[in-house]
Amino acid sequence: MKSTIVHSSGPVVLVGGGDCQENLLKSALERADCIVAADGGAEIVLCLGMIPHAVFGDMDSLAPNLQAQLPGGVLRRIAEQDSTDFDKALRHIESPLVLAHGFLGKRLDHTLAALTVLARRADRLCVLIGRDDIAVICPPQLHLDLPKGTRLSLFPMGPVRGQSLGLRWPIDGIDFAPSGTVGTSNEVTDAVSLTMEAPEMVLILPQSGLDALLSGLDQAPRWPARA
Incomplete structure (x- = not known):
């Protein structure tokens, strides 16, 4: 068919x-x-x-x-x-x-x-x-309202840079890559704001963060289709 x-x-x-x-x-x-x-x-x-x-x-x-x-x-x-x-x-x-x-x-x-x-x-x-977990490609900009102490991991699928607010370990200025620096086991300290330069970063949260993630994604810009 x-x-x-x-x-x-x-x-x-x-x-x-x-x-x-x-x-x-x-x-x-x-x-x-x-x-x-x-x-x-x-x-x-x-x-x-x-x-x-x-x-x-x-x-x-x-x-x-x-x-x-x-x-x-x-x-x-x-x-x-x-x-x-x-x-x-x-x-x-x-x-x-x-x-x-x-x-x-x-x-x-x-x-x-x-x-x-x-x-x-x-x-x-x-x-x-x-x-246990949920995962999504982080959009160009994303705002999340998560409880303090929530585990937030970032894993690059390709070379990517970004900026953050509300994380225990900020990601600004870091060159992420699958065989280089990754961002697993970060921690929420305040309202989270993430900005990514490319559609290469997987955001991983506990399943308990699903509602907060869906709320943030509803307001987030989308990536265009790859050429």
Whole structure:
């Protein structure tokens, strides 16, 4: 079946086949205007008693009997093997926000691949939500109201510089790079303000910071698509 773009004026919940916190995911699905699955993530959605609006991937992780349970037009098969199922799904979603469950944890290689996709598709605002952590590509400017003492980590996916307020260890003047300086285990001391020069910095927070992050992202400028 030819793949098409999923359009939504509200947030989309995207489900992968990795580790999910069931209660959090079920709550998100019940409130979602649009549910999309990446290949085997459709099984998780079905097990929670819901039907995804679309399933993207090569379908090598979704059993034929489960595929048969889906209404016509839901499966959006993409056979190429040069990208992950997460990438296949994310690049076919047009939405102001994607909340992605099932892409952090369980397998390190899958987590690293998902973070790479976040950076590659930085124009598609997407928050990865795991059992313990949440992650997003830091927008050009971001303001966060987080409790003092909250862990805030910054990990570069490429060379990047930025500025900060409200962190125990300011990042101003630091040249970040994956094989050089990284910014893990920083700490919130006051209202946080972050500015980034490029869409290369992954912001990692505890899952408890999700509401504060979504509030900050709602007011933040977006990165343009990469050339």
